[in-house]
Amino acid sequence: MKYVLLLLLALLIVWQWRTHRSAKDREPPVDAPHKPIDMLACSHCGIHIAAHEARQGASGVYCSAAHQRLHEA
Ligand SMILES: [Zn+2]
Numbered sequence: 001m002k003y004v005l006l007l008l009l010a011l012l013i014v015w016q017w018r019t020h021r022s023a024k025d026r027e028p029p030v031d032a033p034h035k036p037i038d039m040l041a042c043s044h045c046g047i048h049i050a051a052h053e054a055r056q057g058a059s060g061v062y063c064s065a066a067h068q069r070l071h072e073a
Contacts, residue, residue, distance in 0.1 A: 044071040
């Protein structure tokens with residue numbers, strides 16, 4: 001009888017954990033970006049990158065240090 005109660009307790013804990021976890025998974029993340037981000041074209045290769053990831057150079061923006069070096073050399 002003791003093992004049946006322990007098994008029921010374990011099942012209850014697992015069920016509670018799964019219910020709580022799946023409820024959290026359904027909620028959207030609080031810090032999800034909802035606004036569009038500004039994109040800039042690399043002055044060397046033309047690929048579009050997020051403005052906050054772009055490298056500002058003397059004659060434009062670049063996607064990487066290598067492209068900045070190649071374009072400004
Ligand atoms: Zn580039």
